[in-house]
Amino acid sequence: MLQVKVGTLNLRNPLILASGILDESGETMLRIAKNGAGGIVTKSIGIKEREGYENPVVYEFPGHMGLLNAIGLANPGIENYGEEIRIAKKGGVPIIGSIFGSNEDEFAYLGKKMEEYGADAIELNLSCPHAKGYGMEIGIDTELVERIVKKVKREVKIPVWAKLTPNTSNIVDIAKSAENADALVVINTVKGLAIDIDARMPVLSNIYGGYSGKCIKPIGVRAVYDIRREMDIPILGVGGVENYRDVIEYMMAGANAVEIGTAIRYKGINVFEEIAKNMESWMKENGFENAEELVGIVQRR
Amino acid sequence: MxxxxxxxxxxxxxxxxxxxxxxxxxxxxxxxxxxxxxxxxxxxxxxxxxxxxxxxxxxxxxxxxxxxxxxxxxxxxxxxxxxxGHGFKVEKGKALVVGGGSGMATLAPLIEKLKDYEVIIAARNKEELLFTERFKDVKIATDDGSLGYHGFATELAEIMLEENTYDVIYTCGPEPMMAKMVEIAKKRGIKIQASLERFMKCGIGICDSCSINGYRVCVDGPVFSSPLLFEMDELGKEKRRPSGLKVKI
Missing domain, CATH: 2.40.30.10 (Translation factors)
Structure with a gap:
């Protein structure tokens, strides 16, 4: 009932663990897979080992109002990542290798390594809002996005997903520049800043961070809706998914599946099983036999 | 906030x-x-x-x-x-508490809640012993023999376990010490709880930095219990750098 396809990739349910949340170590990813996720995107991996920023790297807003983070693309480096993928793969769900580079050659190299390690797809991080020279700084340049996507597509056989930033004046333009990808992942975090007034300074050591959680859901749903209105490409909806209603909302806007991250803070790693169960019940009550029937049904063309 | x-x-x-x-x-x-x-x-x-x-x-x-x-x-x-995080769960019966170095800081409030227990406070030397005056009738071990038993806490613990019956072991200290205590508990079939430490970033269970064998020290721990502790093959052997790279301890 919950099975969906994202391009050629088959998922047992549309609930994928988003990049950056609990997906650095193979053992943790394996545990998430055993707890019901339909797929797992790894932490973004780059050419070299990176420690990330100094603490504080995460700020939690009171009242479940979400998180601001600037981990700083901490990762063990692509050469050290094969074993983690190998362990994660034991979970039996697709593992999508997230990568970040500063140009198309780095992305192509990283993509080839991920494919070699056994990743089922690649997610291009064109959208991290807090790392100089990477992510969003690349992802708002439509020509560079087009070159990166084309180059990686030429170099690997597995599907290539492009994760886009909402921190731009027109996400549809960026989406169109990534049209050669096999899927678009929409959205990454919203660039933000939090100040502790008692300390009289920004909380995060990096000053800026990426805002996530339920408050950004309308931004993500709107981005998915706008892109689906103009493109037929598979879309992964991301941003503020905490319950089954959020999943269905994203899918009705045009997403083929969703990614879930910050909700783990509030609901724990059982969030995937909980959403899957409730989503099935809702679909039965409302006469849907297959989750794919939901995709884009609110679109007016 | x-x-x-x-x-x-x-x-x-x-x-x-x-x-x-x-x-x-x-x-x-x-x-x-x-x-x-x-x-x-x-x-x-x-x-x-x-x-x-x-x-x-x-x-x-x-x-x-x-x-x-x-x-x-x-x-x-x-x-x-x-x-x-998750703290200690007070178990029924007689407890053996084994604290090494600053690990005693974590165990101290637990000891205040226990009724039937014995405590080993250990350190490299007598200058580094913690809370020896906060609790009465404690056993002391120092690596250099400057006070109490001359040797490791784990060695003194084995002697005590040989002479007495305990229902549960609580431990916190350097990881090699805790790993050894877990091994001893497993061998003797005694329940054990240990407060683990890993490089931590978010503290709220989302960043995966402090994970050991797929379990987050910040949220699933820091106190872990047997039998999960018996299965953790990274304990005492491997940890992760701030980058996430797994390295030998």
């Missing part, structure tokens, strides 16, 4: 170890920790060594943040969030 607390009292406890007391109305279970932010310096996890109204953290000078904290005065402020 942080709470700002004022340091009410500072006490020198042992060589390089100080206790800082402050008021915080949040309920804390033995074994839980705060994230302490020193604005402009660092943020780090610190287990709670006094859990009643006048809370306390007992801090060993080991890095930039803790060194700065050691230079602070009564009346200075700390930014805290938490308490976080």
């Amino acid at each position: 942080y709470r700002v607390v004022k340091i009410e009292k500072i006490k020198d406890e042992a060589k390089g170890i100080k206790t800082f007391r402050f008021h915080d109305s949040h309920k804390v279970e033995p074994g839980q920790f705060y994230m302490i932010w020193l604005p402009g310096v660092d943020e780090f996890p610190m287990s709670v060594s006094y859990v009643h109204d006048l809370k306390g953290v007992t801090v060993k000078k080991i890095g930039k943040g803790t060194e700065k904290m050691h230079g602070m005065k009564e009346g200075d402020k700390l930014w805290i969030r938490g308490p976080y």
